[in-house]
Amino acid sequence: MSQVAEKKPKSWMIDTRPLRVVAYRRMWIGNGASFFGFQFTAVAVPVEMYAITDSTTWVGLIGVAALVPLLIFGLWGGAVADVVDRRRLLLASSVITWTSTLGLLVQAVAGLHSPHLLLALTAVQSAGFAISSPARNAIIPRIVPGDLVPAANTLNYTTTTAGGVLGPLAAGLIMGIWSTEAGVEVAYAVDALLFTMTFWATWRLPAIPPIEREEGDEKPSAGLRGIAVGLKFLVTQPVLLLSFAIDLIAMIFAMPRALFPAVAENQFGGGSAVGWLYSAIAIGSLLGGLTSGWISRVRRQGLALVVAVVGWGVAIGFSGLATHLWLMVLLLAVAGAADLVSAVYRQSIMQTFAPDRLRGRLQGVFTVVVAGGPRLGDLRAGATADVTGVTGSWAGGGFVAAGLAVALAAVSPALIRYRPASESSEDR
Template identity: 80%
Template sequence: MSQGVKEPRAWMIDTRPLGVTTFRRTWIGNGASYFGFQFTAVAVPVQMYAVTGSPTWVGLLGVAGLVPLLIFGLWGGAAADVVDRRKLLLISSAITWATTLALLAQAVLGVRSAHLLLALTAIQAAGFAVSSPARHSIVPRIVPEPLVPAANTLNYTASTAGGVLGPLAAGVIMGIWSTGAGVEVAYALDALLFTVTFWATWKLPDIPPVVSPAASASPEKPSVGLRGIVTGLKFLVTQPVLLLSFAVDLIAMVFAMPRALFPAAAEQFGGGSAVGWLYSAIAIGAMVGGLTSGWISRVRRQGLALIAAVVVWGLAIGLSGLARSLWLMVLLLALAGMADLVSAVYRQTIMQTFAPDHLRGRLQGVFTVVVAGGPRLGDLRAGATADLTSVSTSWVGGGLVAAGLAVVLGLTSPALIRYRPEQDRADDR
C-alpha cells in the first residue's frame, strides 16, 4: 500500500475515500439520484404492464434503451476524454432530468401509450449513456489509486441502498394508490431528488482532459467523433483482461437478469408491495455485501474473484426462480445481489486502474454500453422467453446458463483468472 494509506479494519466497509471532500459530495449526489431513479425504474415497467398486459412489452423497454446506450455510451466516453468532465455531466444530467419530467407529464395527462413510454425510455437512456463515462472516470482523478476499489465499493453500496429503499417505497406507493396515481407520485419524487445530483455536480471542480506524452507527440488531436471512439476500441481489443471482464458481465446480465419478469411474478403474491420487494431484493443483497466489504480491497486475484462472483450470481438467480414463497425468492435474489456487488466492484476497478487516463473515458463508455446494455438485452430475453415458454422456465434457465458459461469462460480464458493489479505485481518483485 502507498504511504499514508492504512489498511481498512476487518470486514467493515472501507470509508477512507469519504475523507476526500469532492468525492464525498459526488457520493451523496449519486446516492440521492439513484434512490430517486428507482421510483421511475419501477413505475415505467408497472405502467407498461398496466397498459399492455404483456411481459414482452415490458422487455421491450430494455431494447428501447439499448440503441441509445450503444451510440451515446461510446460517444460520451470519447467526449469525456476531450472536454471538461464536469461540464459534460451538467449537460447530460439536464437531459435525464427533462425526460423524467416528461414521464410525469404523460402520466398526469393520462396518456396510455406504450410507444411513448418506449420513446421516453430511449431518451433517458441517452442522457445516462453520456453522463456515466464521465461520472465514473473521474473517480481515479479525485481519490488516490489505492483507494479506488474502496471508492467504487462506496459508490455501489450507496446506489444499492437507494435500490433497496427506492423500490420498497415505490411498492408502498403502488399499494396505497391506484396504478395511475402511483406512477405519477413516483415520477414526481424522482424529479425532485435529482436536484441533489445537480448540486453535487455543480460543486465539482473543473476536470479537464489529461493529455499523455504519447498523445501530445501525435499529429492527431483527440476527437469526440468516430476517430476518437476507434482509438479507444483499438486499445481495448489488445487487452484480453478488459475484453474478458466485459464478456463475463454480458453473460451474467443477458442470461440471468430477471427484472422484466417481476411484474408478472408479483401477481402470484398479490401484486402491490410484492413488486417493490422483488425490485429491491437484488439491491438489498448488494447493500449488505457493500457494508461487509472491507475484504474486497485486500483480494489480489481480482479476475478470479470476478468469475466466482458471476457463477454465484447465476446459481442464486436460477434457484430464486424455483421459489414459491415471496420471502425465499427475495432471500435468494439478495444472495445474487451480494455476488453482483463483488463482481461490479472488480469490473469497475480493473477498468479504471488498467486504462490510462487519456483513454479512460472511452473505455468507460464501452463499459457503460456493456453494463447498462447487457441488462436491457436481458430484459428482452427474459420477457420473450417467458411468453414463449413460462416465467419460471425463463427465470431458472437463464440463471443456470449464465453460471455455466461463466465457468467455461474462466477455464478457457486464463488471462482474467490470473489477473492481479499492477501494484500487487510490483510488490512481489
C-alpha cells in the same frame, strides 16, 4: 489524498475511506440522491402510460425507448468524455436529464395524456444519462487514490442498490396515498427536486480536463474514429475483454427476472411473492455492500471477479430448483451479494487498467454492456422457458453461466492472473 489510502481497515463493514475525499463525498451524496429520485420516475412513467393507454404493449415500449438512446449515446458519451473537461460534460448532460424530468412533470400537470410524448421524454432522459454515465465513472480514478477505487465503487453500488430497494417502495407509498394522476405528479416533482443535488455536487468538482497526451498517442476524437480507437484497445487487452465477456455470460445465461411473474403465480399463488422475487437480488447486493470492508484488501481482483461470477451462477442455479419461497429469496440474495462483488471488481479493473485518455470510451462500452446484458438475459430466459420449462431455463441458465465462467478463465488465464498496479490518482 495519499494519506487517505495509508490506513487499511481490517473491518468487514463497508470501507468508507473514500468519503474523506471531499470531491468524492460530494459526488456520492449527489449521485445517491439523484438515483433515489430517479426511482420515482421509473415507477411513475409506466404507471402513467398504463393509465393513459390501458395497454401493456405501450408500457413495454418504454423499455425500448430507454434502451436505444442508451446504446447509442453511451458509446458517444464515452468518446466525448476523453476529449473535453469531464466536469463540464457532466454538467451539460445533467441539464438534459433534468430538463426531461421537468418535461415529464409539466406534461403530467397539464394533463396532456400523450403516450408518444412520454416515450419521447423517456428517450431524452435516457440519452442524458447515457452521456453522463461514462464521464461520472471515469472521474472517480481522478479524484481518489488508486487503491481506494474498489472502495469508492463499492460505496456507489451500495448506495444505488439501496435506492433501488427504497425508491420503488417510497414511490408505491405515494401512489397509495394519492390518486394515480396526483401520485404521478408528486413522483416527478420529487425526482426533479432531488436531482438538483447532482448539479450542486458536479458544480463543486474541480476541473477535470483530459490529461496531456504522450508522444505517439492518437489525437482524441469524439466521433466514430474515437469510438473505434477505444474498441480497438479493448479487443487487444485480454484482461479488459475477458472482464466484459464474463459479465455478459453472467447476465445472458443467469438473469432469471423475466421468469419471476410466472414462478410467483404458478408456484406460490401470486400475491406478494413476485415482490419478494424482484427485490431479493437487490437486498442481497445491499447487504453485500454493507459487509464489503474486505473488498479493497483483495489484490487478486481478476480471480475474485471470476469467483464472484461463478458464485452468482451457482446461487441462481440452486434458487431455480428451490420449492419454498423463503429459500428461493435467500438464494437470490446470495446471488445479489455475489453480483455486487463482481460489479465492483469489473468496474475497478476497467478504471485502473485503462489509461485515462481511453477511460471514457471504455466506460461507454461498459454502459452498453451493463444496459444490454440483462435485457438479453430477459430474452434468453423467456425464450428458453418455452422450450425447457421455467425450472430448466432458470436453474439450467445459472449452472451454464458458472460453467462457462470457469471454462473461459481456464482457457484465457490473463484475467485470473490480474493484479492492479500500485499507483495513486495523481500519477494518472
